[in-house]
Amino acid sequence: MAGRLAAPLRRHLLAEEQGSVELLPGFTVNGVDVGIWTTGQTDPTVWDTLSPEQQKRLESLGLHRTDTAPAATTAAGKGEAFERGIAALTQYATREGRVAVPRAHVEETPHGPVRLGNWISNTRSSRNKLTVEQREQLAAEYGNANMDLALRGLELKTLDPYLAGWRMRVVPALGHLAVRMITNGAVDRTVQNWIADDLSRSTVKNTIAVLVRVMEQAVRDGIIKVNPARVTGWQKLYKQAEDELLDPRALALPD
Incomplete structure (x- = not known):
């Protein structure tokens, strides 16, 4: 050995x-x-x-x-x-x-x-x-265990894109972190990475939406005090990317 x-x-x-x-x-x-x-x-x-x-x-x-x-x-x-x-x-x-x-x-x-x-x-x-108690501290395990509560009231047609966003994007990016370790900055950078990966607006919107709902449940459970997933301004990044594609000179450094 x-x-x-x-x-x-x-x-x-x-x-x-x-x-x-x-x-x-x-x-x-x-x-x-x-x-x-x-x-x-x-x-x-x-x-x-x-x-x-x-x-x-x-x-x-x-x-x-x-x-x-x-x-x-x-x-x-x-x-x-x-x-x-x-x-x-x-x-x-x-x-x-x-x-x-x-x-x-x-x-x-x-x-x-x-x-x-x-x-x-x-x-x-x-x-x-990990033990049950340890897994429950991690975002992936907490979200999986409380997804029904987090998504209550949604129409059935909305569930599939939300669940896909959680499984395919949120868990790989943030699931290994403890719920209380997911900060606004962490979510902001993660969203920027999704946009950089050329995901569509609707895909990013649905992914953020399911993350917001899971974190809101964590607020109700008293794990965190403020929902860190309520990020704003991410739509502007798409507009910026589109402008740069239309006008590559916008990327040039000033003389």
Whole structure:
């Protein structure tokens, strides 16, 4: 196992230029939860059974024998890691005003550094492994669970384009985020990306509409105080794009 993980751990987890970063449970490399794996390997009851060569290989990765055995509650460790990831993302979004996090970013928190970019990537890929409570914090799971309430009162002919917008555009763009992490700025940038992808006005309108309804339900549930999906001015971007196509000189820089 150590041999299979050695190169990825060095490359992704033990970047010396960024200092020591805790490997939280839930961080996967090659399909292995290395947060749990590294904790287990450094446990004295496991470390002392390893050969000298195996111990050297672990030490080359920055892992060393611990003085005490780790807590046995794996599920609790994963839950704590998830909450720390959410807290780190909240801190990042508050400071930067956005939720698009570079993959290599490490967020310094009062409880230690968190590899936030990797945490987001792993949350996306391992959503099915989260607890019910954790999944309910994510926009995709919250929307899926409350879609009937969010879309109540709509005519049947409206449901299909709304649901398609949710499934094909909202979930891939914002579904991995906690509901309370979806800001007005995040929605604004996402809408701009949809427009840049040459989606039609009606497609963008229906997609924004279903997002507004889901976020409005979150307001009613007390998860957030203000609906961040009520963005304005996006129609003007279409007019701007049309003007630039008709007059390419509008893109030229002034002399």
